[in-house]
Amino acid sequence: MTVDWGRGGPDLLVAVDRDAGPLRTQIQDQLRAAIRDQRLGAGERLPSTRRLAELLEVARGTVVDVYEQLLAEGYLESTVGSGTRVAAIGSSGGSARRAPVVVSAPSSPRPxxxxxxxxDLRSVPLSDWSWAVSKATQTLPTAALGDEDLAGSRNLREVVTAYHRRVRAGWATAEDAIIVSGFRQGLAFALATLARQGIPRIALEDPGPRDHALIARRAGLEAVPVPVDDHGLDVGRLRRSGARAVLLTPAHQCPTGVVLGPSRRRDLIAWADEVDGVILEDDYDAEFRYDRQPVGSLQGLNPARVIALGSVSKTLAPTIRLGWVFAPPRFAAGIVEEKRLSSRGAPGLDQEALALLMETGRFDxxxxxxxxxxxxxxxxxxxxxxxxxxxxxxxxxxxxxxxxxxxxxxxxxxxxxxxxxxxxxxxxxxxxxxxxxxxxxxxxxxxxxxxxxxxxxxxxxxxxxxxxxxxxxxxxxxxxxxxxx
Known part of the structure; x- marks a missing residue:
């Protein structure tokens, strides 16, 4: 007879064969082996003698004898009110022994x-995030627990576009926004949309963020480099690249740290109009400017030509995989369709939690x-x-x-x-x-x-x-x- 005791203890198969010798010995040997092999870990609680006897269809006295023998050998320990648990022993060997004493090595400086x-991961506002998730769980209507709007939570789209208008001088509304699971997902959806709409080539900053060329090629685009200098992306070289799309980090170029200069910003917008092109703006850390007000988003200069992408990876933490894409109408529907076919969306409760964090001023x-x-x-x-x-x-x-x-x-x-x-x-x-x-x-x-x-x-x-x-x-x-x- 084979029994998985499941309820009342850790999962373990115990087999008894009434024709294979004393039942007490069979059960005892199997439990001892499970503890030695660490299939039963230290501290795990075993079923009561009565419960295990019922499951194995043996006399309770048989199980009592098994537990007492293993207690005597040091494999089990029993405390009033806590039941019978697996003792801490070595990982192998024929007899029980105390766990080895670990001697700490002298501490060395952290890498x-x-x-x-x-x-700064130590500064992530986990208590505020926990509050926001709890509040969203309490207040979200039951009807909202199904599949969300394909573009994402309407509430969060209104909140993040209002934030972008207020803090980044943007010009997007909720209708322009698509909520995604982080910047890279939004970028992949946007690039795939450009490829489907007949834009074959995209220019990338050189040097620039890692993996953007790989992401562009996976979307079906040819990626070409455009150099960066002390004033940001070289728009003259962009004109000569033959690209009709460009992805850049204008507020704080990655990795050089330069800011796209005012004349370059104007030239970039003019280039987009000249070639019927599109600018993808990676607005990744503009909130952190120290000596003067942050430079405004390119999206505010020409909403019809700019797809702005952002996330909370730098402002909160990378593990909170929430981001957004603000796209002109001619691209928004395609990005939503990419999202529908790929992932449907980011976790709805997290979207509502982020909206609460921003609405209540905790984010600011x-x-x-x-x-x-x-x-x-x-x-x-x-x-x-x-x-x-x-x-x-x-x-x-x-x-x-x-x-x-x-x-x-x-x-x-x-x-x-x-x-x-x-x-x-x-x-x-x-x-x-x-x-x-x-x-x-x-x-x-x-x-x-x-x-x-x-x-x-x-x-x-x-x-x-x-x-x-x-x-x-x-x-x-x-x-x-x-x-x-």
């Missing part, structure tokens, strides 16, 4: 990770708080870099949570990054963000050797230690100019 794009309050945290870190980063590397080495400090550290001439970006990693500091070289063709080639960048320093998720102590280590790594890899990898 420093200057990864770009990660906000969080941004004000972390903006001051990032400002303090930015100022400390600037001071530490100047002390360790000299003045004028750090660029892109006006906004966002990353900056560009220019290394001494002739330095090997990858050599410095590799040396730093051996000393507990992770950082990406600027060349990590260069445009890579389909055959895996990358043209040399028109920038001096540099490292991209994300400071959103490093505390002050880590920041100081990390910059000092980078300075030592740079000393090892300074020398004659060499071919950039």
């Amino acid at each position: 420093v990770d200057f990864e770009y794009g990660i906000p 309050r969080h941004l004000r708080r972390v903006r001051e945290i990032y400002r303090t870190r930015r100022d400390l980063l600037a001071a530490e870099v100047e002390h360790a590397f000299g003045p004028g080495r750090l660029r892109g400090l006006a906004a966002g949570c990353h900056a560009l550290l220019h290394l001494p001439d002739g330095s090997s970006e990858r050599g410095v990054a590799a040396a730093a990693e051996t000393m507990g500091v992770r950082v990406n070289p600027l060349s990590h963000y260069r445009f890579v063709t389909e055959d895996g080639r990358a043209a040399p960048l028109g920038f001096p050797p540099a490292l991209v320093l994300g400071f959103g998720n490093v505390d002050e102590q880590q920041l100081r230690r990390g910059i000092r280590i980078l300075a030592r790594a740079a000393e090892r890899h300074a020398g004659p100019a060499r071919e950039r990898e």
Whole structure:
């Protein structure tokens, strides 16, 4: 007879064969083996003797004998009011033994990770998010628990477009908005829509965000690089690229940190009108500007030519996979159709929770708080870099949570990054963000050797230690100019 006791204890199959010897021995051997093999883990509660006897159709006294034997051997422990549980023993061996004593190794400094794009995860407003999810659960009508509007929660679309108009000088309404599960999903839907509408080629910033070329090619578009300089995307080179679409990060270019200049913004809008083109605006961290008001969204300049994409990955946390696309009417329906066929939508309760967070002012309050945290870190980063590397080495400090550290001439970006990693500091070289063709080639960048320093998720102590280590790594890899990898 084989029994899965299920109810009243952890799942375990126990087999008894009335023709195969004493039942007590069979049950005892199987339980002992299950504990040794860790199929029954320490602390797991076993069924009562009465319950197990009923399940196995044996006398209760047989199970009592089994439990008492295993208690004596140290495999089980019994406490009044807590029942019989599996004791903590070693993972193998023929007899019970105490769990080994773990001796802690001397603590070492936490690794420093200057990864770009990660906000301060210690500052995520989890209590506010928990409140918003709970409130949404309590107030959402039963009818809203079915499939949502294909474009997403109407409430959230109204809230995020109002926020974009208020904070980013945008010009979108709820009818222009599609809620998605993060920026990349929105980008994939938008690019697929462009391809279906006969736009075959898209220009991308070089250097620029990782993987955008791969995403564009998967959508059926040809991706071409357009260089970035100290004023942002080179619109003259864009005109010569033959593209009718461009994806860029104008408010705080990734990864160089430059802001698209006023004349370039005007030229870009004019280019879109000239070629009947479309601008895809990655508005990823514009809320974090420290010395003056953030530059407005391109979408506000020409809503008919701009698809604006945003998310809460930088403002809240990457794990809250919510984003939005603000699209002109000629593209919005196609993006909604891509969403319908692909995923139907982001979790509805989370959408309502985000709307509540923004409507009640909790989102703005969080941004004000972390903006001051990032400002303090930015100022400390600037001071530490100047002390360790000299003045004028750090660029892109006006906004966002990353900056560009220019290394001494002739330095090997990858050599410095590799040396730093051996000393507990992770950082990406600027060349990590260069445009890579389909055959895996990358043209040399028109920038001096540099490292991209994300400071959103490093505390002050880590920041100081990390910059000092980078300075030592740079000393090892300074020398004659060499071919950039």
